[in-house]
Amino acid sequence: RKEVEQDPGPFNVPEGATVAFNCTYSNSASQSFFWYRQDCRKEPKLLMSVYSSGNEDGRFTAQLNRASQYISLLIRDSKLSDSATYLCVVTTNNAGNMLTFGGGTRLMVKP
Amino acid sequence: GAGVSQSPRYKVAKRGQDVALRCDPISGHVSLFWYQQALGQGPEFLTYFQNEAQLDKSGLPSDRFFAERPEGSVSTLKIQRTQQEDSAVYLCASTGGGYEQYFGPGTRLTVT
Numbered sequence: 001r002k003e004v005e006q007d008p009g010p011f012n013v014p015e016g017a018t019v020a021f022n023c024t025y026s027n028s029a030s031q032s033f034f035w036y037r038q039d040c041r042k043e044p045k046l047l048m049s050v051y052s053s054g055n056e057d058g059r060f061t062a063q064l065n066r067a068s069q070y071i072s073l074l075i076r077d078s079k080l081s082d083s084a085t086y087l088c089v090v091t092t093n094n095a096g097n098m099l100t101f102g103g104g105t106r107l108m109v110k111p
Numbered sequence: 112g113a114g115v116s117q118s119p120r121y122k123v124a125k126r127g128q129d130v131a132l133r134c135d136p137i138s139g140h141v142s143l144f145w146y147q148q149a150l151g152q153g154p155e156f157l158t159y160f161q162n163e164a165q166l167d168k169s170g171l172p173s174d175r176f177f178a179e180r181p182e183g184s185v186s187t188l189k190i191q192r193t194q195q196e197d198s199a200v201y202l203c204a205s206t207g208g209g210y211e212q213y214f215g216p217g218t219r220l221t222v223t
Contacts, residue, residue, distance in 0.1 A: 004153075032210055043202060043214035044154065087153050091210070095167035096142045099204075099212060101153030 003027055006088050006102035013109055017078045021105045023071040023088030030090040032097070033064050035073050038085045038104065047073075047086070078109045113137070115215035117203050123221045124193045132188045132218045136205030143186050144212060145178055146202040154202055160186060193222045 006023045013019050025033075033050035048055065050062040050071055061074040071088055088102035116135045124130050136143050142161055146154035147170075156170040162183035171178070175194075180186040190197055200219050204212040 008151075034210075043216050045214070046211050049210070095156065095159045095169070096144070096161060097206075097210060098144060098156045098159055098167070098170075099146075099154070100156065101146075103151075103153045 001026065002103065003100050004088055004090055004102035006105045008103055008105060010106040010108050013078055013107070015078055015080060015109055015111055017109075018074065018076045019078055019107060020075075021073045021086055021088075021107075023073075023102050025069050025071070025088075025090045025100075027090070027092055027100075028069065029092050030069075030100075031093045032091045033071055034089040034091075034099075035060075035062055035071075036087040036089050036101070038087055040084075044087055044101075075107075078107075080109050080111065083107055083109045115203055115205055115213050117201075117215035117218050119218060120216060121219050121221075123223060126193060126195060126222055128193050129189065129191045130193055130220065132190075132201050132220070134186045134188070134203030134205075134215060136184065136186070136203070137207070137213055138184075140205035140207045140213075141183075142206045142208070143180060144204045144206075145186070145188050146204065147172075148200040148202055148217070150199070157188070157201075190220075193220075195222050198222045 035047040036044040037047045038044040085104040091097045145157040148154040159167040160180040175191045200217040
């Protein structure tokens with residue numbers, strides 16, 4: 001079983017839709033949580049950090065449930081430019097805070 | 112300023128050949144990481160340097176993989192006697208102490 005699990009998708013949604021991605025992690029010692037975005041044939045880039053209190057950045061809302069070891073990302077009013085793979089990421093404060101990635105969820109926003 | 116750079120961007124190697132992949136981290140960044148990303152998968156940790164010290168190499172898949180960072184800046188990942196299962200994108204990331212890792216564009220290795 002992978003340490004970070006995500007539904008691989010793809011999620012095909014129309015412009016303007018709201019879409020939610022979920023992720024679960026198995027290591028209860030995980031300390032920090034992130035969503036990264038990766039465009040096709042590009043490198044991953046940090047989208048946002050995830051906190052238990054929930055955090056919002058424009059159309060994006062991330063939430064962490066430590067008890068359930070569950071992370072979510074909500075995208076409202078989807079844009080064509082949101083099409084990408086979204087990677088759920090955790091760190092456990094070892095190996096210099098190395099990142100442990102999920103397999104990614106692919107999102108395709110269509111006109 | 113300049114980001115993380117990697118070279119070559121693409122490498123085709125015949126099975127059994129040795130390859131060397133280079134990473135130039137952001138200037139001044141102390142920590143450097145190598146990840147391997149197979150097609151359709153998320154990146155997986157290979158190894159970690161703090162300055163010139165390789166503090167963790169637990170993710171290296173075999174003893175054919177070797178990484179170094181002799182002067183605490185540029186790093187090289189070497190793969191000896193390449194196999195088809197080594198085909199992947201090799202990503203380098205650096206950080207200056209905060210939590211965000213900045214990734215280079217990767218080297219896409221194809222072993223034929």
